[in-house]
Amino acid sequence: MELKSPHVLSDPATVNNKSRLGIHSSLLTYSQPDSPGKYSRTGSRKSAGSLDDVRSNGLLDAMMASSPPRKKLLKGSNTQVVSIDSDIEDYLSFMLEYPSALDSFDKIVDHAKNKKVAVFLDYDGTLSPIVDDPDRAFMSEAMRATVRSVARYFPTAIISGRSRDKVFDLVKLTELYYAGSHGMDIIGPFSQTPSNNYPNCVNTDHQGNETTLFQPAREFLPMIDEVFRTLVEITKDITGSIVENHKFCVSVHYRNVEENNWTTIGQRVHDTLKNYPRLRSTHGRKVLEVRPVIDWNKGKAVEFLLESLGLNDWDDVLPIYIGDDKTDEDAFKVLREGNRGCGILVSSMKKQSNALYSLRDPTEVKKFLQVLVNWKREEERKHGEN
């Protein structure tokens, strides 16, 4: 499986050809706004709503929940009250529900016997550690080498909330498939028989490589661009906020913002989105992610890629998905339903998940991927001997 630089594939000239690329009506859950020439409903920012807005709609709770709870300080001292017992208890109960994928490796590969394995990987928090500066979330060379060898043995895709170009710039491996913007921008394998399920796929030839481009939220590009500029403007006075344009979605980071300003940032995003009923915000790890309201997510991206790879006979395929964030839950859910595959949550804290197994951090992810490659090599060696 060798693809040359799929990330540099420019969008084909047919992008405006609605009959091929127009968004499929089944993906739309909102009707078109009727304000011509503007992408927002009013075209101007509404006056800030009451802070109760952001509290009552649960956004603030979600923002708080996306960071580990701080330990309480003992009154009059700097000593943290570390409730070791309850922390350990919590973690043990988490591990019982989501056993370590390393400890359960034999069980996992038992399911993989005589099946084709496909590997799906999230980027931030899975292949790279979480850091304060999103532009410096680099993966280690050792991780890169490991992912490269995974791709040598299994069809492998990265499914990230970042734009496809940005995640490729970080991963730098041409052997993989990439789905950026939470799966809304996919470069997949060339499909000889385009599926009826995805009518707006474009097969294209780029530098001798035939690939398939799928962008189900294409019509939202100008709207995303506009909301990105608005969000930059309205957060520029909040020290530490970072707004990233990920082509089909926008990330508003509050990791480096003083905690007492989190409500303000949440409220401003919330107020802005009142003007964009066709956009919504979800939250990740200290980030609000603004995205189109379409019936598409990382789970659908997994299904799309499996179908493009000709791996949609679920009895014959074991997809493994590794991710750490809320948006990865959609993929875990798809795999969990009907026992179709194996979701692995990366977390060192207790969380509720649709995954089946867990790994603590990117270091354990690397170990797991190495063990997977070794297992496959051994399988091939055994078959070679027979």
Ligand SMILES: O=P(O)(O)OC[C@H]1O[C@H](O[C@H]2O[C@H](CO)[C@@H](O)[C@H](O)[C@H]2O)[C@H](O)[C@@H](O)[C@@H]1O
């Ligand atoms: O789907 P992913 O590949 O996991 O992308 C989700 C978000 O990841 C990035 O933000 C997260 O990682 C940053 C770097 O470690 C960290 O600073 C931030 O707090 C995390 O939320 C990325 O910058 C976002 O745009 C993605 O939405």
